[in-house]
Amino acid sequence: MQPDDLERFTTACLQRLGAELRPLAPQVARVRLPDAALDLFEGAREVTLAFQPEAAQAHTDALLVAVGSYALDRLLEHLRQQPAAVVGA
Numbered sequence: 001m002q003p004d005d006l007e008r009f010t011t012a013c014l015q016r017l018g019a020e021l022r023p024l025a026p027q028v029a030r031v032r033l034p035d036a037a038l039d040l041f042e043g044a045r046e047v048t049l050a051f052q053p054e055a056a057q058a059h060t061d062a063l064l065v066a067v068g069s070y071a072l073d074r075l076l077e078h079l080r081q082q083p084a085a086v087v088g089a
Contacts, residue, residue, distance in 0.1 A: 007051040010065050013075060027055040028062055040078045
C-alpha cells in the first residue's frame with residue numbers, strides 16, 4: 001500500500017465514523033472525533049495524524065499512520081468492532 005493510499009483510506013474511514021478532518025500541512029491533519037469514536041485514541045477528542053515519517057518528525061504532536069503503527073492498528077481495531085452498516089461493508 002502506498003502512503004497516499006493509506007492516507008485516503010484512513011481519511012475515508014474516519015469521515016465514515018463521523019470525524020472532522022482539517023489539513024494542517026501536506027500529509028498532516030487534525031482530527032476531531034465524534035462521541036462514538038472517543039475510544040479510538042484513549043478518549044482524546046482531537047488528535048493530529050501524520051501520514052509520512054518526515055511529516056511526523058516535523059509535527060512532534062502527531063501520531064504516525066503507517067502499516068503497523070499504533071494509530072492505524074487502533075483504527076482497524078475500532079472498525080472491526082463496528083456494525084457493517086457503519087463501515088460500509
